[in-house]
Amino acid sequence: MTTIANLKKGQKAIIGEMNSREIPLKLLEMGCLPGNQVELIQIAPFKDPLYLNINETFLSIRMETARLIQVELIDDE
Amino acid sequence: MSKQINVALIGNPNTGKTSVFNNLTGLNQQVGNYPGITVEKKEAIIKLSRNLKAHILDLPGTYSLNATSIDENVVIELLLNKKDKDYPDVVVVVSDIENLKRNLLLFTQIKDLGLPTILAINMADRMDRKGIQLDIDLLEERLHTKVNLISARKNKGFDELKQSIIDYQKISLEPCLEASVIDKAYFESLQKAYPNQDLYKLWLVITQDVNFGKTNRNRIPATSEFKPKSDSEIKRLQQKETIKRYQFINATLKETLTKDLALATGLRAKIDRLLIHKVWGYVIFLAILFLIFQTIYDWSTYPMDFIDESFLYLSEFVKQYFPPGMLSDLISEGIIPGVGGIVIFVPQIAFLFLFISILEETGYMSRVVFLMDRIMRKFGMSGKSVVPLVSGTACAIPAVMAARNIESWKERLVTILVVPFTTCSARLPVYLIIISLVIPDERWLGLFNYQGITLMLLYLLGFGTAVAFGWLASKLLEVDFKTYFVVEMPDYKLPIFKNVVYTVIEKTKSFVFGAGKIILAISIILWVLASYGPTEEFRNAEEVVKSSVDLSTMTEDELEAKISSYKLKHSFIGYAGRAIEPAFTPLGYDWKIGIAILTSFAAREVFVGTLATIYSVGSDDEQTIKSRMAGEVNPILGGPLFTFASGVSLLLFYAFAMQCMSTLAIVRKETGTWKWPLIQLFGMSGFAYVVALISFQILK
Numbered sequence: 001m002t003t004i005a006n007l008k009k010g011q012k013a014i015i016g017e018m019n020s021r022e023i024p025l026k027l028l029e030m031g032c033l034p035g036n037q038v039e040l041i042q043i044a045p046f047k048d049p050l051y052l053n054i055n056e057t058f059l060s061i062r063m064e065t066a067r068l069i070q071v072e073l074i075d076d077e
Numbered sequence: 078m079s080k081q082i083n084v085a086l087i088g089n090p091n092t093g094k095t096s097v098f099n100n101l102t103g104l105n106q107q108v109g110n111y112p113g114i115t116v117e118k119k120e121a122i123i124k125l126s127r128n129l130k131a132h133i134l135d136l137p138g139t140y141s142l143n144a145t146s147i148d149e150n151v152v153i154e155l156l157l158n159k160k161d162k163d164y165p166d167v168v169v170v171v172s173d174i175e176n177l178k179r180n181l182l183l184f185t186q187i188k189d190l191g192l193p194t195i196l197a198i199n200m201a202d203r204m205d206r207k208g209i210q211l212d213i214d215l216l217e218e219r220l221h222t223k224v225n226l227i228s229a230r231k232n233k234g235f236d237e238l239k240q241s242i243i244d245y246q247k248i249s250l251e252p253c254l255e256a257s258v259i260d261k262a263y264f265e266s267l268q269k270a271y272p273n274q275d276l277y278k279l280w281l282v283i284t285q286d287v288n289f290g291k292t293n294r295n296r297i298p299a300t301s302e303f304k305p306k307s308d309s310e311i312k313r314l315q316q317k318e319t320i321k322r323y324q325f326i327n328a329t330l331k332e333t334l335t336k337d338l339a340l341a342t343g344l345r346a347k348i349d350r351l352l353i354h355k356v357w358g359y360v361i362f363l364a365i366l367f368l369i370f371q372t373i374y375d376w377s378t379y380p381m382d383f384i385d386e387s388f389l390y391l392s393e394f395v396k397q398y399f400p401p402g403m404l405s406d407l408i409s410e411g412i413i414p415g416v417g418g419i420v421i422f423v424p425q426i427a428f429l430f431l432f433i434s435i436l437e438e439t440g441y442m443s444r445v446v447f448l449m450d451r452i453m454r455k456f457g458m459s460g461k462s463v464v465p466l467v468s469g470t471a472c473a474i475p476a477v478m479a480a481r482n483i484e485s486w487k488e489r490l491v492t493i494l495v496v497p498f499t500t501c502s503a504r505l506p507v508y509l510i511i512i513s514l515v516i517p518d519e520r521w522l523g524l525f526n527y528q529g530i531t532l533m534l535l536y537l538l539g540f541g542t543a544v545a546f547g548w549l550a551s552k553l554l555e556v557d558f559k560t561y562f563v564v565e566m567p568d569y570k571l572p573i574f575k576n577v578v579y580t581v582i583e584k585t586k587s588f589v590f591g592a593g594k595i596i597l598a599i600s601i602i603l604w605v606l607a608s609y610g611p612t613e614e615f616r617n618a619e620e621v622v623k624s625s626v627d628l629s630t631m632t633e634d635e636l637e638a639k640i641s642s643y644k645l646k647h648s649f650i651g652y653a654g655r656a657i658e659p660a661f662t663p664l665g666y667d668w669k670i671g672i673a674i675l676t677s678f679a680a681r682e683v684f685v686g687t688l689a690t691i692y693s694v695g696s697d698d699e700q701t702i703k704s705r706m707a708g709e710v711n712p713i714l715g716g717p718l719f720t721f722a723s724g725v726s727l728l729l730f731y732a733f734a735m736q737c738m739s740t741l742a743i744v745r746k747e748t749g750t751w752k753w754p755l756i757q758l759f760g761m762s763g764f765a766y767v768v769a770l771i772s773f774q775i776l777k
Contacts, residue, residue, distance in 0.1 A: 018316070021309055024561035028319045029141045031179050041346075045355040046451040051566060057179055058345070058566040060447050065561065 002073065004050065004066040007040040013071035014038075015054075020068040027065065031057045038071060079128040083163055084242055087152060087187060088171035089180050090138035091440075091567040093199045096229035096576050097171050098135040101239075106135075108583050110749070116148050117481075120163075125243050134163050140179070142186045142281060143315060145561065147486060153285060156190055157278060167193045167245035169238070174200050174209055174226075175568065177334065181326045182319070184220070185253040189277045193248040194222055195241050201226040201234065208337025216333040221249040230573055254325055256280055259318045263306065270303035284315055348569050352444050362445060366467045369432045373471035374502060377424035384424075388417030407601075410608065415600035418680065419593040422474050422739065426588055427581050429468050429475040434580035436464075437482065438572035446564055456544045457551020458495075459488040466492070466543060469499035470536070473740045474592070477747055478584060487554060493747060494757060495547045497740050498733065500539035503681040507731050508535055510685055514706055515724025531728075538732055588743065595742035603679050606649040615647040638690075645690050650675055664730065664766070665723030665773040667712050674736070681736050714777075722776035726769040733765035 007013060015036050018028070032038070032054050041058070042051040048063045086101075088094040098106070102121035109118045119135040136155065137148035144150040155161055156168075168187050172180030177198065188194045196216075204211070217224045223241045227234030256277040257264040268276050283305075306314070351357055392409040399405040436442045446460030453462050461483045469476035476496045483489040500508075509532075516528045614621065622640050631639075645651050654672030661671045669691045677684035685702065692705040709718035735741065741754040748754075 021312055024145070024563060025143050025312070025315055025319065026140060026145060026561055026563045028316055029143070029179075029182055030563060030565065031323070033320055033323055042349065042353055044353070044447050044451060045359075048451045049447060049562065049564075051349075051353070051447060055178075057176065058568075060443075060450075060562075060564045060566055062450070062562045065563070 016070040081130040082166040085165035092173040094171040189252040202228040212333040221251040380424040411604040426475040440567040456547040462492040469496040495543040498543035592742040610648040726773035730769040735761035
């Protein structure tokens with residue numbers, strides 16, 4: 001288990017439990033839900049924010065939020 | 078007698094809801110504000126059939142009914158208040174075919190409130206290209222509603238949508254999700270305690286209080302049957318509700334929607350690779366800013382000159398053909414220039430919003446936020462603050478209006494507060510004339526002109542101060558709403574021409590009719606103060622001047638100039654300027670500069686014109702004014718009045734002081750209270766005074 005904050009550019013993962021109360025509800029509403037696939041598309045210069053593709057919804061979030069979301073890496077290789 | 082129904086247009090951001098509104102209503106829309114807050118309210122009345130009219134309300138975009146911002150809160154406040162005069166008879170939820178899944182979350186929530194809810198799926202023209210197929214009949218059955226495919230871009234499907242609105246009473250009110258599935262025991266006890274209330278509405282009232290963290294509301298109290306849950310339990314239930322809704326939506330779309338993934342184009346990735354590249358992204362953004370800046374600065378001078386001349390001509394016309402007297406003076410010298418002073422801003426506002434709406438429409442603005450967020454966040458602002466800050470270099474007024482695009486109220490407020498520090502074009506004439514007086518026209522290392530360097534330093538100073546004060550303001554301000562940074566990165570699209578034009582018209586109108594009133598009032602007051610005087614000297618100005626000069630050696634123009642100068646000195650504002658001279662002496666100014674500072678409150682560039690009148694040079698020619706200024710003597714210290722020390726002091730005063738009533742008027746309009754413009758007026762001008770004082774005392 002790791003978090004979205006540790007993904008590398010182009011890496012895909014499956015969202016795990018979202019237990020932290022600090023996670024904004026808005027993120028869930030935009031489709032960031034347990035079981036969905038997340039791909040890190042791009043990291044902005046200065047390492048923040050992150051550009052994600054979550055089940056074909058494209059959004060950007062800050063590092064502080066990304067650290068709260070647990071994911072399981074998908075092994076491509 | 079024709080009947081009128083209320084229709085509410087609700088939808089996620091980036092679904093083209095505004096285009097749908099524009100297509101439904103045309104230009105007969107009205108834009109105002111919700112009472113007490115600065116959220117834009119757009120509405121229009123249209124005719125649906127021979128005896129049915131509809132009042133259409135375009136509500137702010139929201140992702141759900143769990144509001145986290147003032148804008149989103151407007152939606153839920155309306156839907157929970159049956160007594161509101163805008164309470165909808167029917168809701169149209171606008172969604173986008175490519176993001177249908179996410180859009181349906183909001184749809185199911187509204188449907189579950191027991192309102193007739195039509196689902197309008199926009200951008201249907203993209204279905205073929207994206208390989209999307211939708212079983213409309215089955216979707217209608219699953220969602221218990223009427224579904225309309227529309228395309229705002231191609232203007233298709235609107236007759237059918239209007240027909241659905243007409244037939245709104247046929248729509249089933251059956252919910253998509255029974256509220257009780259969220260937590261059976263809790264909802265059963267809630268229903269028992271309030272048997273006559275709609276269960277989902279009750280739940281929204283509860284979550285609303287939790288989301289806003291407000292304690293002053295009437296919370297739903299505990300009864301023998303109902304035990305309220307803690308805030309954190311409520312938050313978990315909200316998460317559960319979201320997940321349950323997505324389960325329902327996923328199941329529904331699995332049956333009704335098919336997507337040919339092979340047709341998904343890599344266009345987004347290709348454009349993104351360039352536009353948010355760590356080097357090219359910034360280069361392109363700077364180039365776009367440069368283009369915007371050039372346009373506002375350069376292109377608008379032509380229409381602005383034209384407006385200026387037209388109003389001058391109109392004044393002359395009134396002077397010539399109206400019977401002379403106070404009324405004619407008031408119209409030709411007070412009202413007409415006052416109105417001209419408002420209209421003069423229209424070209425800059427129009428050009429800026431032309432660009433901003435194109436940037437928004439294409440989806441580029443979200444990329445700007447992505448690129449700039451990290452940098453601007455340090456200074457308490459948002460990635461979107463960059464556009465207002467840069468356009469402030471042309472004029473603070475459109476810049477303050479441009480801050481509307483910033484979602485977070487705190488970041489928007491900080492941006493509005495600091496924008497007037499950036500060096501606007503009205504400061505330029507003041508800077509140029511003072512620089513040419515006190516900074517040597519020589520080259521440093523034989524290369525760089527000192528005067529040019531000074532001007533550049535002043536621009537950097539303006540930007541630096543804005544950013545520094547942004548940091549300070551963000552530390553000092555406390556705002557009720559905790560906002561999160563979750564920004565959608567929409568698909569790239571070509572802008573819809575109609576939307577761009579509507580935005581430009583609407584922003585211009587809101588400036589002219591909103592802030593314009595205040596600007597006109599203040600400019601008339603300033604004119605009265607400068608054109609009338611309390612004493613005999615003012616009333617007998619002509620005789621006094623005529624008797625004190627040798628009439629035979631003077632041309633008529635020179636005499637006129639002498640009289641105006643004498644009148645201004647003895648006008649209300651002239652006396653005020655002399656009364657405050659002691660306050661300006663430590664800064665190195667005399668009472669003449671004091672008067673010019675007072676009058677330039679109308680607009681900074683008036684400074685130069687006022688000095689011209691006081692020195693009775695009779696023309697606005699810069700060289701003449703300059704040589705007159707160079708000859709001025711400091712009344713206390715002796716020696717020339719404009720020295721390096723007093724010049725720098727004056728430059729710094731103009732760099733920081735809030736010397737612009739139009740900016741105050743627009744800030745009043747955009748923030749909805751006089752509090753913030755007054756803080757700017759006293760804070761900035763006080764800061765300017767202190768800095769100018771220190772610099773003069775050190776340099777003299």
